Amino acid sequence: MNNPYLPKPYHILEIFHESETEFTFKLERDYEINFGQFLQVSLPRIGEAPISVSDFGEGWLEMTIRAVGNLTKDIFKLTAGDKMFVRGPYGNGFDMSEYIGKHLVIAAGGTGLAPVRSMINHIYRDEGVVEKLDLLFGFKNPSSIIFNRDIEKWKEKFDTMLTLDEACGLDGVCEGLITNYVKDVRLSEFEKMAVIVIGPPVMMKYTAGEFVERGVPEEKIWVSFERNMSCALGKCGHCKIDETYVCLEGPVFNYSKAVKLID
Amino acid sequence: MGKSVSTTEFNEMLKTLAGEYRIFAPKRFVHHGKCTGTDLIRYGEVHSLDEIEYKAKSNFSLKEILHPINQTIFYFTETEFSEPATENKGIVIFARPCDINGVFRLDNIFLHNGDEEDYYYKKPRDKVRFVMMECTVGFENCFCVSMDTNKSDDYHMAVRFGGEEYLLDIRDQFFIDVLEGVGEDIEFTPDFIKRNRVEVRLPEIDRMPPAMYDHEMWDEYSTRCIACGRCTTTCITCSCFTTTDIANEDNPKQGERRRTWASCHIEGFTDMAGGHGFRKKNGEKMRFKTLHKIYDYNRRFGKGPMCVGCGRCDDACPVYISFSNCINKVTSYV
Numbered sequence: 001m002n003n004p005y006l007p008k009p010y011h012i013l014e015i016f017h018e019s020e021t022e023f024t025f026k027l028e029r030d031y032e033i034n035f036g037q038f039l040q041v042s043l044p045r046i047g048e049a050p051i052s053v054s055d056f057g058e059g060w061l062e063m064t065i066r067a068v069g070n071l072t073k074d075i076f077k078l079t080a081g082d083k084m085f086v087r088g089p090y091g092n093g094f095d096m097s098e099y100i101g102k103h104l105v106i107a108a109g110g111t112g113l114a115p116v117r118s119m120i121n122h123i124y125r126d127e128g129v130v131e132k133l134d135l136l137f138g139f140k141n142p143s144s145i146i147f148n149r150d151i152e153k154w155k156e157k158f159d160t161m162l163t164l165d166e167a168c169g170l171d172g173v174c175e176g177l178i179t180n181y182v183k184d185v186r187l188s189e190f191e192k193m194a195v196i197v198i199g200p201p202v203m204m205k206y207t208a209g210e211f212v213e214r215g216v217p218e219e220k221i222w223v224s225f226e227r228n229m230s231c232a233l234g235k236c237g238h239c240k241i242d243e244t245y246v247c248l249e250g251p252v253f254n255y256s257k258a259v260k261l262i263d
Numbered sequence: 264m265g266k267s268v269s270t271t272e273f274n275e276m277l278k279t280l281a282g283e284y285r286i287f288a289p290k291r292f293v294h295h296g297k298c299t300g301t302d303l304i305r306y307g308e309v310h311s312l313d314e315i316e317y318k319a320k321s322n323f324s325l326k327e328i329l330h331p332i333n334q335t336i337f338y339f340t341e342t343e344f345s346e347p348a349t350e351n352k353g354i355v356i357f358a359r360p361c362d363i364n365g366v367f368r369l370d371n372i373f374l375h376n377g378d379e380e381d382y383y384y385k386k387p388r389d390k391v392r393f394v395m396m397e398c399t400v401g402f403e404n405c406f407c408v409s410m411d412t413n414k415s416d417d418y419h420m421a422v423r424f425g426g427e428e429y430l431l432d433i434r435d436q437f438f439i440d441v442l443e444g445v446g447e448d449i450e451f452t453p454d455f456i457k458r459n460r461v462e463v464r465l466p467e468i469d470r471m472p473p474a475m476y477d478h479e480m481w482d483e484y485s486t487r488c489i490a491c492g493r494c495t496t497t498c499i500t501c502s503c504f505t506t507t508d509i510a511n512e513d514n515p516k517q518g519e520r521r522r523t524w525a526s527c528h529i530e531g532f533t534d535m536a537g538g539h540g541f542r543k544k545n546g547e548k549m550r551f552k553t554l555h556k557i558y559d560y561n562r563r564f565g566k567g568p569m570c571v572g573c574g575r576c577d578d579a580c581p582v583y584i585s586f587s588n589c590i591n592k593v594t595s596y597v
């Protein structure tokens with residue numbers, strides 16, 4: 001009998017410092033994966049937590065982890081060459097067929113950028129996959145900006161807007177909440193566009209709301225949820241919302257469904 | 264087939280079973296109750312009839328046999344994981360119809376929700392044989408008839424207690440073999456309770472009205488409920504758990520991962536790294552549990568409500584919240 005609770009060890013290939021509190025771990029990989037999926041990451045003695053995959057390529061994947069919980073604090077003591085214990089991937093991830101050939105807008109707040117980074121990099125490498133990609137990112141302050149090296153690169157190809165909640169004086173960076181800038185996002189004929197909104201719950205609620213306000217149909221908007229999970233297999237109950245299990249049917253939801261989910 | 268057996272014959276059967284099976288039944292633990300002078304009745308391993316408490320309702324359900332309160336799922340060193348040894352014996356459980364129905368609800372969560380079967384639940388579950396304890400009178404707070412869980416056909420053997428002889432309805436070849444040549448062959452089928460003192464009406468709706476989620480009826484529970492989780496620990500159908508790692512004190516590099524019962528009624532159930540959580544008010548927790556038990560589960564599995572009406576939540580609640588009353592309120596408001 002297969003025991004899906006047993007994690008497997010994978011070598012850490014490299015570690016990148018994204019900000020003071022966020023590190024990216026590059027791990028070896030020998031399984032299929034989709035944009036926006038997550039892994040259950042174990043640190044024996046500390047516990048297990050769901051972590052989004054922030055990028056992947058041939059034989060590797062990256063996870064960007066913030067030092068906020070007990071588990072994540074200890075993960076920061078690992079170095080390249082150590083092993084990390086993971087199981088997965090879990091969740092549906094983004095269905096790329098919904099976005100191919102469309103005008104795609106991605107609005108991401110804070111670490112919400114991690115689960116969409118792999119898709120943005122995919123589009124960066126293979127530009128023809130969507131008609132065009134516009135990016136709107138919001139962070140708290142200059143030190144909380146993650147994936148700076150990617151954002152600089154993306155700016156060259158995509159219409160990119162970056163805003164910080166707190167004033168910063170940085171060149172080319174707006175000031176204020178991300179919701180204030182939804183009005184500046186260019187829209188196309190709704191049939192030919194798709195919007196992904198991803199970030200903390202309040203940010204997603206109000207940002208998606210702004211797009212709906214501008215007439216974007218709910219069916220054209222996607223969000224991704226973060227929830228407490230112990231199993232990621234539909235058993236432990238922590239991520240259940242109504243009759244929906246975020247680990248099984250999510251974390252990516254069409255907004256027309258997400259807006260009806262009441263925690 | 265029906266049989267009538269004596270106490271001695273029944274005990275002989277238990278003795279025979281004990282070779283290959285662990286036998287679980289409700290047991291009375293004297294002076295272990297929640298108040299002075301009260302007993303605790305919960306499931307435990309039994310070896311003879313006098314250990315089985317068949318007259319009273321157990322305070323806790325049988326779920327801990329299949330889904331223990333606390334269970335080591337693996338041991339770890341720095342580089343390896345190893346699973347704990349498992350019991351090879353089969354499992355015989357004496358259970359009332361409501362609890363047997365409850366186990367089929369647990370099956371849906373542990374075996375049929377998602378693509379993977381729960382490894383730790385399936386192992387003991389595959390070994391279970393039910394001896395259904397006939398239940399015709401019910402107890403305070405029971406509302407099984409309203410939930411259609413007062414009956415069950417899913418038993419291997421049924422037993423009527425209380426007379427001089429034990430009357431058995433045997434459905435399983437294993438029990439037929441064990442009892443071959445024992446007792447007297449008779450016609451017997453178990454009866455079921457037809458009416459409880461407590462009756463509940465379930466909402467007959469396709470979709471829960473959104474207004475129900477922040478209805479003012481939940482405010483009362485924000486005031487009264489103390490989020491102790493007793494309702495969910497005593498519930499046969501509550502299956503949630505949390506996993507935690509425990510390091511050995513002597514060698515912190517070794518340890519074990521455990522899973523422990525968790526509850527949507529207890530603070531912190533939805534908390535994520537960084538501290539954000541959902542349903543902070545106890546009324547919201549009550550709403551979440553209630554709708555899961557009478558609406559969400561059925562939306563997902565299409566097999567009726569999750570709640571089996573055993574009423575243990577009402578028996579256990581320290582602030583006398585009545586779940587049956589809560590269901591009736593929801594039904595009256597939708």
